[in-house]
Structures are given as C-alpha cells and as structure tokens.
Amino acid sequence: MECKGIIVPILTPMNADESINYGELKNQINRMIDAGIHGIFFFGTNGEAYILTPEEKRKILEAGLEAVDHRVPVYAGTGCIGTKDTIEMSKAAESLGADVLSIISPYFAAVGQDELYTHYKRVAESVKTPIVVYNIPARTGVNIAPATIEKLSHIDNIVGVKDSSGNFDNMLQYIEAVKYRKDFSVLSGNDSLILWCLLAGGKGSIAGCANVCPHNMAGIYESFMKDEMEQAKIYQNNIRPLRNTFKFGNPNTLIKKATELLGYPVGPCRAPFNSISTEGIEALKKVLAEYKESEINRKKPIPTFYAVLLILYRFTVYISLLKYQPALVACRSFGFCKSILFFRTFKNPIRFLEVFFYLSKKSVVFSSKSSDTISPLL
DSSP: OOOOEEEEEOOOOBOTTSOBOHHHHHHHHHHHHHTTOOEEEESSTTTTGGGOOHHHHHHHHHHHHHHHTTSSOEEEEOOOSSHHHHHHHHHHHHHHTOSEEEEEOOOSSOOOHHHHHHHHHHHHHHOOSOEEEEEOHHHHSOOOOHHHHHHHTTSTTEEEEEEOSOOHHHHHHHHHHTTTOTTOEEEESSGGGHHHHHHHTOOEEEOGGGGTOHHHHHHHHHHHHTTOHHHHHHHHHHTHHHHHGGGGSOHHHHHHHHHHHTTOOOOOOSTTSOOOOHHHHHHHHHHHHHHHHHHHTOOOOOOHHHHHHHHHHHHHHHHHHHHHOGGGHHHHHTTHHHHHHHGGGOOSHHHHHHHHHHHHHHTOOOOOOOGGGTOSOO
8 A cells, every 4th residue: 555645643632540431532533534634544653653562552443443444544653672572563553454564773772774673674584564664763763774675675564754854864875765656655744744745756744743743744735636736845844943943842742732731631641741841831832722713713705516406415314304203303403604614614515525425324414523524624
C-alpha cells in the first residue's frame, strides 16, 4: 500500500489514575476520521509509546482497529531498542491486523549505519506487513543516513520513512535517494515542513498537531492535491501559533493538554511527563481562543446548492417519520438549524454528496456533538 496524506499519531487517552480511557480513544478516532484524516497511527511519540506496557499496547491496538473499522489505514509503532523485541512487537501488531508498521530506530545505546540496516532488514524479513522507518534523532541519538534509507528501500516491504529530524535538507536527500521507487513514501514528521515536503515530492505527514486541529491539518494535503496552493499555505501557517507553545515543555505533553482544553477528556500524559507551567497553559488557552475566534468571525454564507439538498434530505426523513413514527417528528425538528451548520464543513460538493447519500441510506438525522463538525481549524 502507499502511505500518503495526513496521518495522526493519535493520543492515548487516560483516566485520572493513568489507566487507559478506551471510550475516549474511540471518540478521538471518530473525531479524526470525521475531520478527514487519512490514517490513524498508534504508539507514536504523541501516543506515549515509550511508557505503555506490551499488554496495554495489545489492548489499545485491538480496540483501535475495531473503532477504525477499515475506514482508514492503521499504523502501529512497534520499534524497540533490540531487534528481537522489535520483531516480537511487529509480529503481534501484524497478527492483530495493523496495515502498516512504524519502526523507530534503536535508541539509548549508540548504533552505526550498518547495524541500522541489519536491524531493519531482519525485522522486515520477519513480517509481511509494510514498514515505515521512523527517523527521530533528537530522541534516539542517531540520524538514519540517506544512503541507509536508499539501501533499505530495496527491501520490498519497507515502503516509507518518517523524517522527524527537522532538517529539511535531510528530508530532501531522502526524497532524492528513493525517487526511483514510486511506491516509497517520504513523510514529514515535522508539522512545520508538511507543505514543503509535498512540494519536494514527499507523500504527506505523520502530524502531531492533527490531534488539536485535524480539519486544518488534513486541509494542507487536500488543498495541495487540488493545486490550491494559497489555501494550502494558509492551513500550513495556521499551526505556527500552536507550535510556538512548544517552548514551554515537551511537545506531546502540550498537544495532549491542548486537546484536553478543547473539552475532550484525554487526561494528562503519564508521570513524570505531565507537568506544564502556568505560563504554558495560558499560552495554549490564548492560541485556542484565537483559533475559535477566527472561526466565529468567518461568516460564510451557506451555498444554495447545499441548502437545497439539505431541504430535500430533511423532507425525505420527515416523510419516513410521518409514515412510521409520527411522534418523533417534533423532536427531530430541533436539529434542523444545527444540520445547516454541518454543511459548512463541506467545501467540496463531491464529498458532500458522498456523505449525503450515505446518510440517506442510513436514515440518519444529523446531530452536532463535536465542535470539529463545524470548525475547519479545530
């Protein structure tokens, strides 16, 4: 398969006692997919893979796969320090049904490029599932050289690399090294470089900021694919205020806190990575308020095309209700105004029609549980 689009390294929601909140995990998965995210990645840095037990990972992946239900590809982070442990984790994720394995390079102990190649080669030979190599030298202490990526790209089931080095030249060298292979994806692991990665020939991003503003992050890729470059730049620039808050602490701790401030009970990160200064929290609140305000002030008329189809759809539902359940008609009418807001989400008429006919078949009456249904930023 081709790894492309905006893939969210989804948060691992937790309760106050640091146990896993599976109900909220399902909610976050649906929130991401409804916002247009192209893949769900479990056990990334934002998912706190470094502090979860193997048994917790198994249960989370099982629950996650069930919640995703084949709507988008599922990526599972299975990298460990040692080759043997990485193989075991990779086989376990494969047996559960993960679509792609993301494997971070060995860390803590120093490792050379030849050792990296041998490590990834052995893991790739142990599974059939596609593998994305994960380069994040700030956390592992080693940068996977472009020459090593080129060498690894000749292994059939190694299909991509996520570059979180923050070094755009390194990413460019990856793209150049694998250009002979059309199904090999270079993905940006730095949210500030997504558009530039796409322009250079990359295929997308595994983007932590998508946990906070999924519509916006998906918009970078979708606008780029439609050749709407000015809009893509707007979406790309929108995340700068959020990324500016990373100076106040661990980025994934701040992303999780920002998601919690939006009203989602994802809990804090596990100790000891759960501390944010008052200044940092205030900075996050200010950014989120600015995002919300920018949407409130954005008064776009509802297109006539959508409004007409909405009326037709509602009429169909009401006729059905009159025939079978007359008492529900008055109750259902409350959702009419909220339903109109739903259609502001769809800037693409084709996407709207897909949802319209799907809902018609399901006889679904629209509701508005999540602010993500309305806001293109959050």
